[in-house]
Amino acid sequence: MGQFFNNYLIDPLAFWADLPENYWLGYVVAALIQCVILLNVVAVGALFFIWLERKVSGRIQDRLGPTRVGGRFGWLQTLADGLKLLTKEDLTPENADPLLFRAAPYVSFAASFAAYLALPFSNGWVAWDVNVAVFFILAVMGIEVFGVILAGYSSGSKWSLFGAMREAAQVVSYEVPLGLCVVIPVLICGTMNLITIGNMQAGLFTNWLLFHDPFTFCVFFVYFTCATASVNRAPFDLAEAESELVAGFHTEYSGLRWSFFFMAEYGSMFAVSGLAAILFFGGWNGPIPIFHWLGWANSENWYLLQIANLFGALNFVFKAVLGVTLMMWARWTLPRLRIDQVMTTCLKYCVPLAAICFIGVVLWQLYYPWWFINDIHLNGWAKPFAHRSEVREPWVLQIERESPPVRTGVTNRSGEAASSPRDQVRLGALGVSSRLLVERAEGGVR
Amino acid sequence: MVPLVAQITVSHYLVVGAVLFVTGAVCMATKRNILGVLMGVELVLNGANVNFIAFGSPFLREHHLGLDGQLIAVFVIVLAAAEAAVALAIALNFYNNHTTIDVDRAEDLKG
Amino acid sequence: MIPSITDWHSFFFYLFATVTCVFALAVLFATNIVRMAFYLIISLGASAGLFILAGAEFLGVMQLMIYVGGTLVLLVFGVMLTAQERFISMKTRGGEWVMAAIVGGALLVLLVQTAFSIDDWTAPRADLSAVSAIETQTATRLGLGLLGIRPDQAEEADPVLRQGMSGYLLLFEIVSVHLLVVLIGAAYLARSKRVTSLARAAEMRR
Structure with a gap:
């Protein structure tokens, strides 16, 4: 801590x-x-x-x-x-469960706000640089649904209850494809640390994971659909379908409590868009790495570094706002789906698509088409930075600084004697791809 | 040594685990609602997990369990999720067949 | 490595531990089933904080994801599906409370006494600065452990002992198959059916 x-x-x-x-x-x-x-x-x-x-x-x-x-x-x-x-007057309906009715908006808002705890705005600009940031954000965003369920239940109104039931079913279902989509960038980068994932995409925009291979390109759209559904935006906003359910789960809310639901909704919209920006669009890295060419982005000088980071943060916010705008565009363009259509979209389209893309990325990582122009194979002016597998989580760099390893054993895959057990420990900790690790382990551990 | 200002040890975690375990066990015994019983089970499993994590934590003890503690906790969480799904299915089935969720009413097999 | 962690560790430990225990007791004493679910969420969420505090970040987040985000949503779903006036609050009889209090109290005393009875457990770790970051950042190593590789025990000198530390691959496979079976089984059990004649008879009797 x-x-x-x-x-x-x-x-x-x-x-x-x-x-x-x-x-x-x-x-x-x-x-x-x-x-x-x-x-x-x-x-x-x-x-x-x-x-x-x-x-x-x-x-x-x-x-x-x-x-x-x-x-x-x-x-x-x-x-x-x-x-x-x-x-506005703060009403509590007569049939409501007062405690839960009061607590529900805060549950929703707290869950949405907690996602920002681990969401980096720029290289190193994060409240809690946690090793499992992606997982954490997904987890707390999943809790947001509780606020909605409690609100719907405790209002003592059938409209609210209907809205909450739909929301519960929808969010629980959409967590499956959402998780599958998020796993893919994690698989490629070999880490769940969002800062490391962002830094791995430094360089020209061809380094962004969106352009890593055709499967990641497809999976971004699946992710965006599922993210829209999981934050309850139209066309998936069945929980507050105003044409059928008055206002769904927040029918009985007014005044400040109601605005908390709204802040939670917009907060999580920005959070999922920000997550998309980091996972697929290079996060704080612009399409052209100006600050890398200037040498500010990895400068020893604290002020230059922070200036570079500030522009990185602007980049990140711009991308995330673009994502939010896209969600708004979808909301005002597409009609609302029926509940069975929502479930069909999830189970019959999103899950299989995400699963196929997952397998595709795994195969791609194993049998890499050599002719395909990709992140690390651009040389010369376009590639001023480290090989993707050389980008490490901060704590790994710290360990390596404190006690330099014999060799990291990642880039050099052939020959050489079996490494020492100490190196095995390091390898295990460094987050190298599992295939390399298994090869290595067969020599060393057994 | 005043326990409240002393450094945290495994024992502190074990006490939390014990409270969760006992609460869950009593919950299982006293609740009549089948879903309440299920919540008791979750508390018990969580109490066990707190113990595993405490024994596996490098911050609390020099000779800690290491990864084993955490790996076992992973399996406990996963199996708890599976158990909850099955138990819920049983509860819904029970509700469909008997139109009640009071476990005291489940006495069809009584001889 | 980690400066003055002890003070904050104690502070947050007592914070999370208090919340966990108080809301666990609230689950026990609440009669309204929906409120019980709400208290259970808070209790389990706070214990996720305890996990993170003990250095198991992945486990803490997993607790939030699977327990709080998955299992409890399922539970609340069940509560809603069966929510009727007479099931919301079901009181426990006084005699049961007395019995439960006696048994539970005895168990609690026993467990707490055990917790403080072993010296190795009650002594705090003296050399906290010796904890390396490798030991605290466990996500990758957990994954490897599930794949059957145990990087944390690679330094074991005895080759015979090293063979026994093959990780949890088999267990992982078994759990995966188990989850699949559970998924299918639960879906089969909970599928919608027409009301059986038995249930109708039970309804008549009532």
Whole structure:
């Protein structure tokens, strides 16, 4: 948990206030600052996205959307709406279970917010640099459905209950193809650390995993469909189908609690789009690696590095917002599916497609077509960086710095005597592809 | 040594595991709702998992179980999921056949 | 390697442990089945925090994913499918509570006493700085363990002992097949049926 707190903030604080090193207050302040920043990303992000949704829907329906509030473009419209929501009466229906009714929006929002804990915005800009970040994000996004189920159940209204039941069935089903899709980039990179996955795609845009092979190209679209379904956006928004269920699971909610559901929805939209950006679109790496050519992206100079990271973060946010806009476009273009069609899409199309792509990627990794232009085979000016398998998780680099290994044994696959047990340990820890590892293990461990 | 300021040891984790286990066991014994019984089972399995993790943690003990503790916990979680699916199917079947989920009413086999 | 982790480890341990235990007890004492499910979510989520705290990040996240995200959604689904007024709150009789309290209390005392009875368990690890990152970042090694390779025990000097540490490949296969069987079996058991004559008779009797 030591990584949880940003080291940069503690030491200056301790210095100014003449406190002992690693004083607890420094950690708490650092944690609070990070919390506030992230909370603002989610809240302000939701404000922005609601405005964007109105503009996009307006344009798609051939009208203007908000134009007046805040001068031009109606950019303050959401804030005005928010103020209106604050003044609304906070109702609890008579049949409701008061405790669960009150808790449900917070469950939803907390789950959506927790995903940002492990979502890196740029190289190293993450609250919790966890080894299993992809898995963590998927897991907490799966918890969000609980808020919806509890809301639907505790409202004491049949519309809400129907909405919640649909949501439960839908989200549980769509977690299967979503998981399969996410596994594919993880398989290619050999790590679940999002920062490492992002760094592996540094360079020209041909390095992005989307262009790794035809199967990853296909699987991105499956991922996007499943992600749209798992965050309950149209055409999969059966949980709040307003033409049948009034407003679905949040029929009985009003005021601030209702807005928490909205913030959760937009928060998780941004999170899944951000995940797509990192897994398939190179994350914070732009299409042209300007900062790598300048040498800033891996500079020793802290300031240059952070400037490069700042532009990386802008890149990342741009890609994620693009994803969210795409979801809005889909929402205002496609009609809502029926519940059986939703299930058919999941079980008969998404799951088989994802499974075929998975097998395809596995075969591709094993029998690599040598003529295919791919990430690592561009040489010269397009490839100023390390081989993909040389990009390591941060802690591995730290270990290697502390005690340099005899050899990493990844690039050099043939010949040479069996490595020492110590090397085997390292190999096991380094996250090399399992095939190489099995070959190595046959020589060493048995 | 005041236990509240002492460094965390395996025993602390074991106490949490024990509380979860006993709560789950009592839950299984006292609940009449079949789904409540199922929740008791989940608590018991979770209590066991806490113990495995504690014994496998390198932060708590020098001679820890290592990966074995975590691997066993993986299997416990997976099997718990399988068990929950089957138990739920049985519960739904029971509900379909007897229109109740009170386990005390399941007495057809009583001689 | 990991500076002053102890203070924060204790703090978060007590936080998560309290939440876990309090909400586990809440599960026991709640009568409303939906609230029980809600408390169970919080309890299991907090114990995922305990796992992460103990260095098992993968396990903690797996707990969130499978237990909280999968199993409990299933449970809540079951609750909803069977939710009727008379099943929401089912009270336990007083005598059962007394019996359960006696047995459970005795078991708890026994377990807690055992937990503190072995010296090796009660002594904290002295050299926390000796914990290397290899030991704490376990996701890859867990995967390898499931494939039948145990990188953590490759340094075992005795070749005979090393043969016995072949990992968990067979177990993994068995569990996979088991899961498949369970999937099919559960789907078969829970398929929709017409109401049988037995159930109708039971309804009449009531």
